[in-house]
Amino acid sequence: MPRFNTVAILGVGLIGGSIGLGLRRRGLAGRVIGIGHRKESLRVARERGAVDEATVDVAAGVAEADLVIVCTPVGRIVDDVRSAAANCRAGALITDVGSTKAEIACAVAAGLPPGVAFIGSHPLAGSERSGPAAAEADLLVNRVVVVTPDETARVEDLKSLVDFWSSLGARVVRMSAVEHDQALAATSHLPHLVAAALALATPREVLALTASGWADTTRVASGDPELWRQIFASNRAAVLTALVRFDETLAALRAALERQNDDSLRQILAAAKERRDAVA
Amino acid sequence: MPRFNTVAILGVGLIGGSIGLGLRRRGLAGRVIGIGHRKESLRVARERGAVDEATVDVAAGVAEADLVIVCTPVGRIVDDVRSAAANCRAGALITDVGSTKAEIACAVAAGLPPGVAFIGSHPLAGSERSGPAAAEADLLVNRVVVVTPDETARVEDLKSLVDFWSSLGARVVRMSAVEHDQALAATSHLPHLVAAALALATPREVLALTASGWADTTRVASGDPELWRQIFASNRAAVLTALVRFDETLAALRAALERQNDDSLRQILAAAKERRDAVA
Secondary structure (H helix, E strand, C coil), X not given: CXXXXXEEEECCCHHHHHHXXXXXXXXXXXXXXXXXXXXXXXXXXXXXCCCXXXXXXXXXXXXXXCEXXXXXXXXXXXXXXXXXXXHCCCCCEEEECCCCCXXXXXXHHHCCCCCCEECEEEECCCCCCCCHHHCCCCCCCXXXXXXXXXXXXXXXXXXXXXHHHHHCCCEEEECCHHHHHHHHHHHHHHHXXXXXXXXXXXXXXXXXXXXXXXXXXXXXXXXXXHHHHHHHHHCHHHHHHHHHHXXXXXXXXXXXXXXXXXXXXXXXXXXXXXXXXXXX | CCCCCEEEEECCCHHHHHHHHHHHHHCCCCEEXXXXXXXXXXXXXXXXXXXXXXXXXXXXXXXXXXXXXXXXXXXXXXXXXXXXXXXCCCCCEEEECCCCCHHHHHHHHHCCCCCCEECEEEECCCCCCCCHHHCCCCCCCCCEEEEECCCCCCHHHHHHHHHHHHHCCCEEEECCHHHHHHHHXXXXXXXXXXXXXXXXXXXXXXXXXXXXXXXXXXXXXXXXXXHHHHHHHHCHHHHHHHHHHHHHHHHHHHHHHHCXXXXXXXXXXXXXXXXXXXXX
């Protein structure tokens, strides 16, 4: 029996919609309530079977929820967690699915009403697609979900949240919000920055001569510019630090190329291949 | 009726093997002769049906060929074209499938015996896989093949070569070897350099927190280090020029991030998305 009978999902896009679909297909919640600003997204989410009920009224939507999952863009999460918290019943747990964690956790911690708890989450299951039409019930299966409890988090809330993500098929990893942000700066935010720079550095007149290598390397640059601006803005220092590491590695490659140092070039490329091949 | 009755393929790896498979499945050549240094690759190529005959003897293998396709690594192409040319009959045409064209064309032009012609080709159909086991009869279908005739190329040779690649399903684009190398520096070689730097700049301890974005962006870094070293070495100046353009774009992103200039950051990300989305 899941602890969360009523689950409210604030923001029914790709991630929120997929969580709803996953819960309903698996029978993991008594009720799934979708909350959103745009009626069209709510309509699609309901048609897809991602939610039982849909509303544009946050206060009404979260009132009976045992768990509220805030799935809005990073730049909106703090406000949305606050308005959910102000309208939750005592004992409710709130989480989010934002790509950055420290700034959000810090801002949220200050304003929680008594009896309402918040623990951040981040499912590593992004996509250049978006919206409830792209939702999939199995989006989180075998994906990593990072949970970032702070020192005030209650053991039972953390356990419930870990069980919740596990029930959707995810592998749950626990770490601090700051550790999360440093890691994701390297594994997600820097790759996005580099892919964007690479796409834009490709002259328009040679785009016809791109093949799968260019397409793969630049794929994430198709992501929503405003969503990604918010992510970068929310993890500025860690991204700039990751960028320094990237600069050093690229400088070593450039130096080997400029000096026609074949041994060094081969060694760096071999080390890069080894690092890449360490991930399936 | 194809002009090329006997086709010799020197190097039966992914590309050479795929060309052989494509020719044989479509009945486009009377005989396909595979030539290689490694008996094991030749055995696999024959088992896969990529060649009718196989030999380690270049002179014997090319003796009766109407068309010789050199599919060896970039650093070996010049030598292999020369040894093929020295043993071809008069009227034979030689091409290659190397990822760089100018250096090869220049080196080859000097030493061709009378009656033997060379026109460079580059099928944009690489892969991080390699070897004849990975060969596919349809590898070139809807892919671009660039052909790079110099001013000495005969019209009928060029036409035959264009028809040859077209018969395998490819879209043929013609340009000079130098234009090719500048374009590919931007669309293929720079992305590889950047992907390698990105993979290597990712600390080992956060690899468990990578997702599809990192996997896509770094995929090409799995390519063979020695093959890619040869490609970079053979197109050094153009790669360094493309790298300057990349540096400028990345510097603009960095500046926007450092100065917390949200408008600029969003604009650059939007321009990058537009450039990326211009390619399907």
